[in-house]
Amino acid sequence: MSAHHFPDAAPEPLVSAPGRALEGAVRIPGDKSVSHRSIMLGALAVGKSRVSGLLEGEDVMATAAAMRAMGATVTRKGEGEWEIDGVGVGGLLEPDDVIDMGNSGTSTRLIMGLIATHPIQVTMTGDASLRKRPMGRVIDPLTDMGASVHARTGGRLPLVIKGTDMPLPIDYTTPMASAQVKSAVLLAGLNTPGITTVREKVATRDHTERMLSSMGADIRVEDGTEGRVVKLVGQPELSPIHMEVPGDISSSAFPMVAASIVPGSDVLIRNVGLNPLRTGIIFALREMGADITVENERVLGGEPVGDLRVRAARLKGVQGLSVDPSTMIDEFPVLFAAAAVAEGDSRFDGLHELRVKESDRLAAMAAGLKANGVEVEEFDDGIIIKGCGGNVPGGGTVETHLDHRIAMSFAILGQRADKPVTIDDARAIRTSFPVFIEMMKGLGAGLEA
Numbered sequence: 001m002s003a004h005h006f007p008d009a010a011p012e013p014l015v016s017a018p019g020r021a022l023e024g025a026v027r028i029p030g031d032k033s034v035s036h037r038s039i040m041l042g043a044l045a046v047g048k049s050r051v052s053g054l055l056e057g058e059d060v061m062a063t064a065a066a067m068r069a070m071g072a073t074v075t076r077k078g079e080g081e082w083e084i085d086g087v088g089v090g091g092l093l094e095p096d097d098v099i100d101m102g103n104s105g106t107s108t109r110l111i112m113g114l115i116a117t118h119p120i121q122v123t124m125t126g127d128a129s130l131r132k133r134p135m136g137r138v139i140d141p142l143t144d145m146g147a148s149v150h151a152r153t154g155g156r157l158p159l160v161i162k163g164t165d166m167p168l169p170i171d172y173t174t175p176m177a178s179a180q181v182k183s184a185v186l187l188a189g190l191n192t193p194g195i196t197t198v199r200e201k202v203a204t205r206d207h208t209e210r211m212l213s214s215m216g217a218d219i220r221v222e223d224g225t226e227g228r229v230v231k232l233v234g235q236p237e238l239s240p241i242h243m244e245v246p247g248d249i250s251s252s253a254f255p256m257v258a259a260s261i262v263p264g265s266d267v268l269i270r271n272v273g274l275n276p277l278r279t280g281i282i283f284a285l286r287e288m289g290a291d292i293t294v295e296n297e298r299v300l301g302g303e304p305v306g307d308l309r310v311r312a313a314r315l316k317g318v319q320g321l322s323v324d325p326s327t328m329i330d331e332f333p334v335l336f337a338a339a340a341v342a343e344g345d346s347r348f349d350g351l352h353e354l355r356v357k358e359s360d361r362l363a364a365m366a367a368g369l370k371a372n373g374v375e376v377e378e379f380d381d382g383i384i385i386k387g388c389g390g391n392v393p394g395g396g397t398v399e400t401h402l403d404h405r406i407a408m409s410f411a412i413l414g415q416r417a418d419k420p421v422t423i424d425d426a427r428a429i430r431t432s433f434p435v436f437i438e439m440m441k442g443l444g445a446g447l448e449a
């Protein structure tokens with residue numbers, strides 16, 4: 001049950017202070033993006049899908065509940081083992097109540113895509129964080145396809161979306177690098193006759209495309225000088241999914257940074273999804289001097305996977321990165337924690353999208369770093385961080401604003417702080433990485449709930 005179901009319930013603070021050198025091997029929980037898509041697409045297949053290694057965090061559970069409310073049978077068979085009985089493309093039913101997406105932007109935007117081309121009307125809401133986030137970016141293309149949406153001012157939740165029974169295929173260029181917008185249009189294209197086209201200037205994570213292709217859809221991806229073009233032929237019959245979800249590289253980023261910054265550490269992170277549109281964090285940390293090797297590379301569920309061995313290293317600041325920000329968009333908060341410990345200043349820019357995540361991550365990180373004695377300068381689309389070249393002063397309390405990645409980033413920073421770092425409320429961690437505290441303590445981190 002997510003925190004916002006008990007708005008008056010007590011926050012759960014977390015105190016982070018140095019433990020010992022991090023050592024050991026961990027298996028990272030399933031990828032959040034892949035887990036969401038496996039339930040949504042399993043729900044549209046004809047027949048029974050079987051998924052293992054599913055991430056059982058609150059966000060994915062919100063997707064499961066929504067797909068159940070629209071007629072699919074989504075059943076937990078064991079730890080990470082799930083079965084989904086699909087209704088077929090075009091078979092979603094109108095839910096008889098509001099659907100509550102909790103903290104999850106991915107659930108909201110992708111499911112809006114599904115609803116847009118089914119003749120059903122759905123009211124959607126979410127927690128205080130999600131109700132602040134812009135949905136206009138999906139409302140625009142979905143309206144072009146024939147859906148109608150009534151949202152709160154600024155395209156905010158709660159909203160009512162009415163799908164169309166006469167969907168039109170569109171040729172859409174995403175105005176910002178967003179896999180959620182791309183996926184919403186493609187999912188709407190599933191129940192649309194003809195060819196739906198999405199163009200993106202920079203390629204973003206392609207889990208939707210990979211999964212649809214493995215289910216037998218006619219989907220083509222082409223890379224050209226103008227970026228990437230994805231074309232989907234509508235109204236396919238989708239065969240069920242049988243897959244093991246790879247570990248989430250976005251979750252892996254936390255032990256990766258921790259092992260890099262805590263002297264003497266040597267950690268093996270098993271089962272990490274290495275989709276090339278997600279691996280930016282590995283390259284970014286290496287640019288800062290990190291010692292990360294990839295071992296045992298293989299393919300799992302249509303996605304590349306490997307084990308990451310991370311040993312402590314002396315990190316140095318960077319003036320910009322050579323990797324595309326969209327390949328590590330969720331990893332910037334923890335990279336900022338690494339920059340705070342590094343030797344010398346770092347500057348990161350081109351990060352306007354960070355302002356519309358679960359929190360305004362530029363503002364939340366700047367405030368939390370300042371509260372812990374780190375000098376920063378926040379600007380419109382980025383941040384300058386003055387590296388401490390070792391421990392940060394610490395001693396401050398961080399406001400997480402219901403953002404799991406802010407909470408976890410400061411839990412990592414506290415491992416290199418002179419005085420403990422306090423996180424005001426760690427409950428949001430359950431949305432994406434429920435075993436985070438236990439796993440980090442097992443490696444040697446000093447965390448007190």
Ligand code: S3P
Nearest residue numbers: 033106177178179180181329330
């Ligand atoms: C996601 C896409 C990204 C990412 C989010 C998950 C996805 O969002 O930040 O955590 O699963 O498609 P944007 O599409 O808004 O960049």
